[in-house]
Amino acid sequence: MFSLCRLVARQSQAASVSASATSRFSLIRNLHATTPTSYAEMKRRPLPTTTSIKYTIPTDPFLLAKKFQQVSGQGKLDDAVAIVMQSKSKSQSSIVWNLVIDAYAKTGRLSRALRAFTEMRRRGFKPTPTTFTAIFKACALSDSENSLEIAQDAYDSMERHGVKPTIISVNSLLSVYLRKHNVEAMLSKFNDLPQEGPLAPSLATYTMLLSALRRELQLKLDDLKAKPEKPTDVIDKDNEFVYRRRVALKKEHVHDAFSALINTWSAFADDAVHRIDSRPAETSLLGIDAHIVNIVLKACHSVYSENRALGRKGLRVAEQVYGLDQLDKTQQTPAKQKNASGSNSLVPLATRIRQNAPEPDSDAANAQKDGLGQVVDDTTVGLVLDLCMRDDQPTKAVRFWRSIETNFEPMFTPSQETVQKYQTTLSAHKHRSNQVKE
Secondary structure (H helix, E strand, O other), rough: OOOOHHHHHHHHHOOOOHHHHHEEEEEEHHHHHOOOHHHHOOOOOOOOOOOOOOOOOOOOOOHHHHHHHHHHHOHHHHHHHHHHHOOOOHOOOOHHHHHHHHHHHHHHHHHHHHHHHHHHHHHOOOOHHHHHHHHHHHHHHHHOOOOHHHHHHHHOOHHHHHOOHHHHHHHHHHHHHHHOHHHHHHHHHHEEEEEEEEOOOOHHHHHHHHHHHHHHHHHHHHHOOOOOOOOOHHHHHHHHHHHHHHHHHHHHHHHHHEEEEEEEEHHHHHHHHHHHHHHHOOOOOOOHHHHHHHHEEEEHHHHOOOHHHOOOOOHHHHHHHOOOOOEOOOOOOOOOOOOOOOOOOHHHHHHHHHHHOOOOOHHHHOOOOOOOOOOOOOOHHHHHHHHHHOOOOOHHHHHHHHHHHHHHHHHHOHHHHHHHHHHHHHHHHHHHHHHHHH
């Protein structure tokens, strides 16, 4: 059976994670037991209690929430918070305090968000999943040196506050790691997720991890391009050996980083198929969108000049997701494709996922908002066409284009630039076909 955690465990080794870096994020602490310079200090900072002008203080939680949104929407956040602080507890609610915390989170004001969290609990209102999502957002956007540790502590404290973590909570925590450029912590948390159940990875989970791995790959590529200065004295064989060894190690790091990324993509594809075929209990089907495909295609483009074999894997990804039309050898026109009732192995991944997606207005769709977006866009098509031309495969570009026209045209309108790219590849394809006939 497909084992997601074991597969990604191999990816973390390929990514050459640092044990010392991982250990920094293995701390399991109480939210109220952080260091004096982190949460304990931040929670003592008071919230504003006076307004710049006189406002009417609502006496109903719904009206108070509406008033807060109205005043904060005018750019007067301190006034909006002061209105809440001046109101009576019976006029407040968890929703009102979630609005306060989220308003501070949007601007990365972590200390104020934590203070609002303290005020919320002091007034007898229980945190909700939305509360912690806002705290994670504040940690992600904050410049505080302790934001990573605070985010982990907040996550560890959720069940003690009576809040059961969801995959949305996990993704919010991963977004903190992503913003703080800590791929080791992301991999560690990802490996802890179950294969099935409510906490199984979602499309957003895979997308964030692939984004982090692509950034790591780019850093390795930049390091490779900044090759160490070659010894001027070529007679010095020891220096020449050291130089060549350093370059070889950098290339190996690039290969490992790309392997981690492409293996994570394979884990996503296998997981999506596994959920469609097995329908595990309490496990949402995985969606797919153009964004996650574009991340992989861009990574393949970036590595192509250094390693063609790695770069051309982007063409396999495009074929796996969108399929390729079979061309009639005599007329060079698309042949009839097998329908969805044929072999599943021949049906493009994007088609399979969309065929099994719940109806847009159904309860299942509302529960699975993740991954119901556009499965192909102009960027996707442009990246695949460029990769085909770089790899001198115009026929594959034509087959890809016609597969998009056949299966995904209603959701995709190419730009003029993309159409011109296709015309170029089509001309190259026809020229090559004529040469074969001659």
